[in-house]
Amino acid sequence: MSPPRVAVALVEGDPSTYETRYVHDVYEQIASHFSATRYKPWPIISHFLSELPTGWVGLDSGTGNGKYLPLPAERPGAVWTVGLDRSLSLLETAKMAGGVTREVVWGDVLGKGWRRGAFDYAVSIATIHHLATPERRRLAVRRLLESVSSTHGRVLIYVWATEQDALSKRSIPSSRTDICVTEGQDVFVPWVLSPSMPPQPRKSRRQEGHQSKPAVGPDTSPVPARQKFSRYYHMFSEGELRRLVEYVANDLCLPIGRKEDHPVGTSGVEIVQSGWERSNYYIELRRWGL
Amino acid sequence: MVRLITHNLLACHAKGCTTNNFPLQIKDAQLALREAEFNPDFLRGFIPRIEWAALVSAARQLGDESLPNEVPEMIDDDFLRGLHHVLLEIHIDEGAMVCPNCGHVYPISSGIPNMLLAEHEIG
Ligand SMILES: [Zn+2]
Numbered sequence: 001m002s003p004p005r006v007a008v009a010l011v012e013g014d015p016s017t018y019e020t021r022y023v024h025d026v027y028e029q030i031a032s033h034f035s036a037t038r039y040k041p042w043p044i045i046s047h048f049l050s051e052l053p054t055g056w057v058g059l060d061s062g063t064g065n066g067k068y069l070p071l072p073a074e075r076p077g078a079v080w081t082v083g084l085d086r087s088l089s090l091l092e093t094a095k096m097a098g099g100v101t102r103e104v105v106w107g108d109v110l111g112k113g114w115r116r117g118a119f120d121y122a123v124s125i126a127t128i129h130h131l132a133t134p135e136r137r138r139l140a141v142r143r144l145l146e147s148v149s150s151t152h153g154r155v156l157i158y159v160w161a162t163e164q165d166a167l168s169k170r171s172i173p174s175s176r177t178d179i180c181v182t183e184g185q186d187v188f189v190p191w192v193l194s195p196s197m198p199p200q201p202r203k204s205r206r207q208e209g210h211q212s213k214p215a216v217g218p219d220t221s222p223v224p225a226r227q228k229f230s231r232y233y234h235m236f237s238e239g240e241l242r243r244l245v246e247y248v249a250n251d252l253c254l255p256i257g258r259k260e261d262h263p264v265g266t267s268g269v270e271i272v273q274s275g276w277e278r279s280n281y282y283i284e285l286r287r288w289g290l
Numbered sequence: 291m292v293r294l295i296t297h298n299l300l301a302c303h304a305k306g307c308t309t310n311n312f313p314l315q316i317k318d319a320q321l322a323l324r325e326a327e328f329n330p331d332f333l334r335g336f337i338p339r340i341e342w343a344a345l346v347s348a349a350r351q352l353g354d355e356s357l358p359n360e361v362p363e364m365i366d367d368d369f370l371r372g373l374h375h376v377l378l379e380i381h382i383d384e385g386a387m388v389c390p391n392c393g394h395v396y397p398i399s400s401g402i403p404n405m406l407l408a409e410h411e412i413g
Pocket of ligand 1: 302303304307311389390391392393394
């Protein structure tokens with residue numbers, strides 16, 4: 001089978017409606033198939049979770065099928081991760097991730113339904129790249145920084161990169177002359193449901209205002225017995241994720257740097273590491289302060 | 291699932307609701323008790339993170355009077371087992387959580403709380 005073609009996407013209209021059509025509704029449809037295929041935790045994420053002190057509580061914002069909820073594998077139950085997602089179908093899987101009852105919450109990564117600073121850590125893995133505007137991506141990062149403790153909260157963010165590794169199954173369009181973005185690239189990634197994996201029935205518990213039809217991508221052709229969906233992604237360019245974090249930290253009046261380099265009594269955020277791994281950019285943050 | 295460990299973290303985020311928005315009041319709860327693995331090390335680390343008064347009142351709303359009003363100075367095994375039960379073994383499978391400030395209702399269905407807001411409710 002040839003690699004799935006990735007097509008250039010043009011974000012139009014209300015971004016929330018756009019995401020409902022090209023992200024949320026697609027995941028509702030493909031949830032069972034998606035859950036069957038996504039299971040390997042990426043090394044940097046496993047490492048981040050394995051270093052957390054025992055007794056910490058965290059948020060997995062955009063948990064999907066909950067594959068990070070059972071981690072760290074070598075110390076099961078040492079920390080407690082709550083999974084948040086927009087897809088109820090995925091949460092049905094996440095709530096029993098690893099064969100143990102998990103805590104999951106149906107919600108939006110742009111929401112703030114928590115006590116401020118309630119968590120010791122937050123992870124956002126392969127989620128922020130589904131938000132359709134720079135403002136919404138910034139707000140998602142802001143919500144992560146607000147959800148964790150201002151004295152010691154840790155955050156790990158992972159997003160898709162425009163720089164894809166050679167082994168990746170994705171082929172990325174090289175031309176970007178016809179799209180109007182300052183950074184990164186907006187694309188549609190196809191998802192084909194084979195006949196043996198029928199789409200899940202739609203859930204009836206819908207929020208008002210989200211009644212749009214499930215997404216069929218712009219390049220969908222009527223293939224009998226095989227259903228094709230297009231998911232929207234914003235692929236990040238080099239340095240874009242870091243600049244996003246810097247923008248948000250500045251907005252929150254948090255200087256970026258190490259605690260040791262700042263006066264006693266101030267608070268800020270340290271970029272512990274950032275880089276590229278397996279077709280993704282990541283950044284790890286630590287808040288410090290009073 | 292909504293157990294009291296999660297309830298202790300949730301707050302109302304409806305537009306303009308920023309004070310007295312925690313803890314959410316539990317309404318019409320259908321409970322289930324499910325055993326969970328006891329992990330005293332996790333609990334010892336977790337205790338300082340708990341909003342204790344909120345946990346005690348939530349447990350009492352669910353008919354569990356076992357928790358003391360204050361965290362005891364001596365944390366012994368009995369206390370940890372009791373805390374384990376309240377935090378991790380009582381499940382609210384159906385019901386709702388209501389904001390004490392603005393009255394917004396967050397439904398719970400099949401153990402999953404719905405914290406989504408409609409577009410006009412987002413602050
Ligand atoms: Zn409220």
